[in-house]
Amino acid sequence: MIHTFPNGGVHPAEDKFAAGSSIKALPVPETVIIPLSQHIGAPAEPLVKKGDKVKTGQLIAKSKGFVSANIHSSVTGTVKKIDNEPDSSGYKRTSVVIETEDDQWEEGIDTGTSIKKNITAGPEDIITRTLDAGIVGLGGATFPSHIKLSVPKGKKAEILIINGVECEPCLTSDHRLMLEKGEELLVGVSLIMKALNVTRALIGIENNKPDAISHLSRLAQDYDGITVKTLKVKYPQGGEKQLIKALINREVPSGGLPIDVGTVVHNVGTAYAVYEAVQKNKPLIERVVTVTGKGVERPSNFLVRIGTPVKTLIEAAGGIPGNTGKIVNGGPMMGKALNNIEVPVNKGTSGILIIPAPEAARKPVVNCVRCAKCVSACPMGLEPHLLMPATEFKKWDLAEEEKILDCMECGSCSYICPSGRPLLDYIRLGKSTVSKIIRSRKQ
Amino acid sequence: MDKLITVSPSPHVYGDDTVKKLMYGVIYALLPAFLVSVYFFGIGALIVTAISVVSCVMFEYLIQKYMMKTEPSVSDGSAAVTGVLLAMNLPTNIPWWIIVIGALVAIGVGKMSFGGLGNNPFNPALVGRVFLFISFPVQMTSWPEPIVSRLQYTDAATGATPLGVIKEGLAAGVPMSRLAEQIPGYLDLFIGHLHGSMGEISALALLAGGIYMIARKIITWHIPVSIFCTVFLFTGILWLINPYDNADPVFHLITGGLVLGAVFMATDYATSPMTPKGMWIYGTGIGVITVAIRVYGAYPEGISFAILIMNSFVPLINKYVKPNRFGEEVKNG
Amino acid sequence: MDQAKNFTKGFIRENPVFILMLGLCPALGTTTSAFNGMGMGFATMFVVLMSNIVVSLIKNFVPNKVRIPCYIVIIASFVTIVDLVMAGFMPALHEQLGLFIPLIVVNCFVLGRAEAFASKNTLLSSVIDGTGMGLGFTFALTLLGAAREILGSNAIFGLQFIEGDGMLVFILAPGAFIALGYLIALANKLNKQ
Amino acid sequence: MAKRESTFFNMVLALLTITLVASASLGFIYELTKEPIEAARAARKNEAIRAVVPDFDNNPTEEQYTIEVAGGELVFYPAKKEGELVGTAIETFTHRGFSGTIKLMVGLLPDGTIHGIEVLEHKETPGLGDKMESDKSDFSAQFEGEHPEDFQLRLRQDGGDVDGITATTISSRAYCEAVQRAYDVYMDKDADVSYELPSREEAVEIVLVNFANNPLREEYQVTAGGNQYTVFPGRRGRSYTGLAVDMPSDEGYIGPIRLMVGFDSEGVITGIEVLEHEETPGYGDLIENARSDFYKQFIGLNPGEDNIRLKEDGGIIDNISGATITARAYCDAVRSAWEVFSEAQNM
Incomplete structure (x- = not known):
């Protein structure tokens, strides 16, 4: 049976050019820029200073507070400076700049390629290792993973859901990971199951990746409680709430978390990272990044050290094509356009997408014809055609009443609008204003 | 960097649909009905459509340019769609100046008074049609003889629509069974060999257009299906209660402007509800009012009035009928 | 107040129908032709003028608390007089306007002039106001009637200028609303300039 | 003069004075306009009369008389x-206008013969129904000089001779009905204007044939299908010649229909009279023998052998246009009467 979520969603052209290219490790760059804020929450606190020698995998910044994550050096070398450097958001953030000298790994890290299936760590160990290794959600949200591994008091996790959907068009990093690191991934899933104390895990994969589905299904036979589920191709199925609805038909209440319906969702990349952290004692210092786009010479999936400049990746894929109009960090639907390709790859970078100039421009904006396509495309059951004017004319009460805060910013409305209206742009503005108003009301 | 790149918020890709494409899609969907009409009514169909489209586009251009003083947007095709739909709702022997007046009312009163495309509460083509219907009842209710009047325009021989025959007959007390002899067979009715307005005659061609539009996702199926179901059920009940004085539901479905109205007029974007639930309410309302007018009202056909009446409820429906909010009603199964 | 201005205000600036939007019921109901509109207008004008005169004369005699009943009695009397005289001497017009003549009593416009103007102003001003506003009302109704007659019957004051029927809708109630709506828009545009 | 205070006295005085002056002047105006109003009314009526009849020298309004009919009255x-x-x-009317x-x-x-027709009053749609007015179209002219005996006062589409007004069937049809009503009542005025239905006694004598007794004296009750019916036997000498059945039916279009059905000794229908009904004038009342030949098709039929049903119901009886339900009830009543007849035979 093929699952999907019932309401809303769109189906943009998939354009998975890099699906056939296997993961290649990129050489260690000459310089890495490691931002101290690569996750949701408080930036980590630097432990090194200018001139310090660091090894690969060495902790260079400590997580500050509960919602935060450790940062490790991804290379061996000398700290050149700790300064504000532009990152992929376009803002300057405190980063550790390291000049590479060698590639010497920190003691105790297993850099071998053998697969360690045997799980010895207990639930507490797993959570601690995850925390220590600085693992965050690798699907793009970069929420510190150890928090999602510890079930809050009074709640109970029943099912673990592993997100192998990769619903963003063009991106293929998760796809390749599932094909090439299937066994490690499943061990990682088992580890998370153990940490959460659940007996069932579902891996959801969209059916445009039949090879991954069959590969993982075959491997999963050896693992108790892990099942691979096929999903219909539909964006934004990778959204936590949509994925839960699609796989187990539960609706996370408005403003709630997956744990409210007895489930926890982790990305396949995160599961792999947990495997490496727990079984190999390896912190999160590299990730798979897809470099793709129409006109890119060699669409590829690279295993990249965190902090590598985006420019290096693009050059490895054949350089910037002549007609480039836009370079996006992430997928075409939710990624962020970059204004600078010197910025580093961070933990949340799942892909670099190069869009040709003709497609980079937006459609001309004309009158709303009230075609209701945005209403039927919204996976959250909202009415973008109403939320946009509510923001435009500053009717914040109406916007709040119409649940503007439920918007997950998937962009389906802007994608589908035949009048080319910037629905999501306004809704984002409306969301931030409404949440400010709500916060001020609470005070 | 030697050249500029675009930096804009997500999403970075867009669907293929544009207003223009959707509008031309509607026009393509109307082609089969138009061709059937040309086959049955000949030059009348061509003249009426040409005058209607040209005057609608012209009035929209003139009003936008000289009265609203905005950049004319006639190229989006919405005025042309109004023009074709208005023509579809007229008999093919109607004098040219009546069409021009209808186009002026449709575009001027029905659309531009409210601010143009997307802001009009009523379907412009229907506003024009109903205006003409009340203003020129004689010209609007004499329909040319199909096939034989192919080469005539305003001088064509005329006759009554099947719905008109039934309405008149039943009012005079003639039983259904005898009236059935006066109307074409169901196959003829379905193909379009009958008296009627230009675009409403062929249920077959209109349904083909409707299926094309649903397949191309120009419209959704909810409104036409809900109208058809309601009309079928309502007339079916009446027919079962008293088959002597009521036409059967199939007859009601394939005659008059029902298919044209349900597929092309009621589904007009700006004047129909935004949510599937709302569309059901709207379609059901149209169905009920249509049958009520047909069976109990003064006119043999009521779909135009029904659509306009339900158009006026659309803002209310949109206000109170909301889509299924994700996570609002927690149904965990 | 400048009496000339007092007289002309009723035409556009303070036109009872187009600007003040008073007396819309007869304005919509009776204006199927220019002649009917004019007849109704003059009937109303007579009532406004006469009641303005009387109210202005007795304004000090009538105590405040009973002024509205008194005004209504005065207006009703004049309306009845108009009704009877019209039935006797203009039966054809009376037939057409029929129901709407007695309704002049409840025309807010008439009571409005008595209450808002005549009860506070001199006899001369009240006469000028009554005549001016009455003519404005007549002008509005005649204009509306003419517009509907031209569009609806291809005629003006009963003179057919094109053979055949016009746009029927303008003779019917919906046409009255459409025509009135566009005339109000026009009056507002003129007022703005 | 200063504004007077709102004291009780002042208020009463003001109101009293004003109402007195008002009523006095109204009385005066009323007296003044009384005659012109009367004259205008009479002139209008006379004008209409003058328009529809040949030149006259009397005052028709003085000689007017009124005849009551179902739904209103006609003034002659x-x-x-x-x-x-x-x-x-x-002065005739119809209630079947569009408005x-x-x-x-x-x-x-x-x-x-129709000399002329004028419309006195109507609320039909301007531009459509009002074309019945003689100055708006030639519709009314087609009636002039026609005699309703050869000129069927029905629209062509209904099988008559009248050309209806385009797109205005209902008004045209109503117009014809009103004219027909005037004609019918006028032609019948010497006989019995109000179309009184035959009494029970009269009906028995009409529906039975070939009898020498007084069937009314010999009435008796027959039970059929659980109900009691009154029957009147016809006799010649000792031989039984027929039976009249007083047959109520409870399902007309508007109310019950009561028939008197006569059979000969074989069960063949010899006559039918309608005793009571409340059916629609102009439609359902065509079952009355005086108004249509509907009853004639039953004479000579034997409900035991012939299928006394409407053709659309599979029988052999022609329907009355516009009155299917009434005609159907009539057939049902006739069949039930035959049931009573056969019960009586078996007694």
Whole structure:
């Protein structure tokens, strides 16, 4: 049976050019820029200073507070400076700049390629290792993973859901990971199951990746409680709430978390990272990044050290094509356009997408014809055609009443609008204003 | 960097649909009905459509340019769609100046008074049609003889629509069974060999257009299906209660402007509800009012009035009928 | 107040129908032709003028608390007089306007002039106001009637200028609303300039 | 003069003075306009009368008389010249207009030929229904000089001779009905204007044939299907010649229909009379023998052998146009009467 979520969603052209290219490790760059804020929450606190020698995998910044994550050096070398450097958001953030000298790994890290299936760590160990290794959600949200591994008091996790959907068009990093690191991934899933104390895990994969589905299904036979589920191709199925609805038909209440319906969702990349952290004692210092786009010479999936400049990746894929109009960090639907390709790859970078100039421009904006396509495309059951004017004319009460805060910013409305209206742009503005108003009301 | 790149918020890709494409899609969907009409009514169909489209586009251009003083947007095709739909709702022997007046009312009163495309509460083509219907009842209710009047325009021989025959007959007390002899067979009715307005005659061609539009996702199926179901059920009940004085539901479905109205007029974007639930309410309302007018009202056909009446409820429906909010009603199964 | 201005205000600036939007019921109901509109207008004008005169004369005699009943009695009397005289001497017009003549009593416009103007102003001003506003009302109704007659019957004051029927809708109630709506828009545009 | 205070006295005084002056002046105006109003009314009516009948020299309004019919009354204005009747103007009506009642003035010559028709009152749609007015279209002209005996007062599409007004079937049809009503009542005025239905006694004598007794004296009750019915046997000498059945049916279009059905000794229908009904004038009331030949098709049929049902119900009886339900009830009553007849035979 093929699952999907019932309401809303769109189906943009998939354009998975890099699906056939296997993961290649990129050489260690000459310089890495490691931002101290690569996750949701408080930036980590630097432990090194200018001139310090660091090894690969060495902790260079400590997580500050509960919602935060450790940062490790991804290379061996000398700290050149700790300064504000532009990152992929376009803002300057405190980063550790390291000049590479060698590639010497920190003691105790297993850099071998053998697969360690045997799980010895207990639930507490797993959570601690995850925390220590600085693992965050690798699907793009970069929420510190150890928090999602510890079930809050009074709640109970029943099912673990592993997100192998990769619903963003063009991106293929998760796809390749599932094909090439299937066994490690499943061990990682088992580890998370153990940490959460659940007996069932579902891996959801969209059916445009039949090879991954069959590969993982075959491997999963050896693992108790892990099942691979096929999903219909539909964006934004990778959204936590949509994925839960699609796989187990539960609706996370408005403003709630997956744990409210007895489930926890982790990305396949995160599961792999947990495997490496727990079984190999390896912190999160590299990730798979897809470099793709129409006109890119060699669409590829690279295993990249965190902090590598985006420019290096693009050059490895054949350089910037002549007609480039836009370079996006992430997928075409939710990624962020970059204004600078010197910025580093961070933990949340799942892909670099190069869009040709003709497609980079937006459609001309004309009158709303009230075609209701945005209403039927919204996976959250909202009415973008109403939320946009509510923001435009500053009717914040109406916007709040119409649940503007439920918007997950998937962009389906802007994608589908035949009048080319910037629905999501306004809704984002409306969301931030409404949440400010709500916060001020609470005070 | 030697050249500029675009930096804009997500999403970075867009669907293929544009207003223009959707509008031309509607026009393509109307082609089969138009061709059937040309086959049955000949030059009348061509003249009426040409005058209607040209005057609608012209009035929209003139009003936008000289009265609203905005950049004319006639190229989006919405005025042309109004023009074709208005023509579809007229008999093919109607004098040219009546069409021009209808186009002026449709575009001027029905659309531009409210601010143009997307802001009009009523379907412009229907506003024009109903205006003409009340203003020129004689010209609007004499329909040319199909096939034989192919080469005539305003001088064509005329006759009554099947719905008109039934309405008149039943009012005079003639039983259904005898009236059935006066109307074409169901196959003829379905193909379009009958008296009627230009675009409403062929249920077959209109349904083909409707299926094309649903397949191309120009419209959704909810409104036409809900109208058809309601009309079928309502007339079916009446027919079962008293088959002597009521036409059967199939007859009601394939005659008059029902298919044209349900597929092309009621589904007009700006004047129909935004949510599937709302569309059901709207379609059901149209169905009920249509049958009520047909069976109990003064006119043999009521779909135009029904659509306009339900158009006026659309803002209310949109206000109170909301889509299924994700996570609002927690149904965990 | 400048009496000339007092007289002309009723035409556009303070036109009872187009600007003040008073007396819309007869304005919509009776204006199927220019002649009917004019007849109704003059009937109303007579009532406004006469009641303005009387109210202005007795304004000090009538105590405040009973002024509205008194005004209504005065207006009703004049309306009845108009009704009877019209039935006797203009039966054809009376037939057409029929129901709407007695309704002049409840025309807010008439009571409005008595209450808002005549009860506070001199006899001369009240006469000028009554005549001016009455003519404005007549002008509005005649204009509306003419517009509907031209569009609806291809005629003006009963003179057919094109053979055949016009746009029927303008003779019917919906046409009255459409025509009135566009005339109000026009009056507002003129007022703005 | 300063504004007076709102004291009780002042208020009463003001109101009293004003109402007195008002009523006095109104009384005066009323007296003044009384005659012109009367004259205008009479002139209007006379004008209408003059328009529909030939030249006259009497005052028809003085000689007017009224005849009550179902749904209203008809007013007759006889027009005379030198003492001789030259025509009659009839104020007739119909309730079947598109927007309610239409009043017409129909002028008939003494032989019933239509001389002219004027519309007195109507609320039909301007531009459509109002074309019935003589100055708006030639519709009314087609009636002039026609005698309703050869000129069927029905629209062509309904099988008559009248060309309806385009797109205005309902008004045209109503117009014809009103004219027909005037004609019917006028032609019948010497006989019995109100179409009284036969009494039970009369009906028995009409529906039975070939009898020498007084069937009314010999009435008795028959039970059929659980109900009691009154029957009247016809006899010649000792031999039984027929039976009249007083047959109520409870399912007309509007209310019950009561028939008197006569059979001969074999069960063949010898006559039918309608005793009571409340059916629609102009439609359902065509079952009355005086109004249509509907009953004639039953004579000579034997409900035991012939299928006394409407053709659309699979039988052999022709329907009454516009009155299917009434006609169906009539057939049902006739069949039930036959059931009573056979019960009586078996007794």
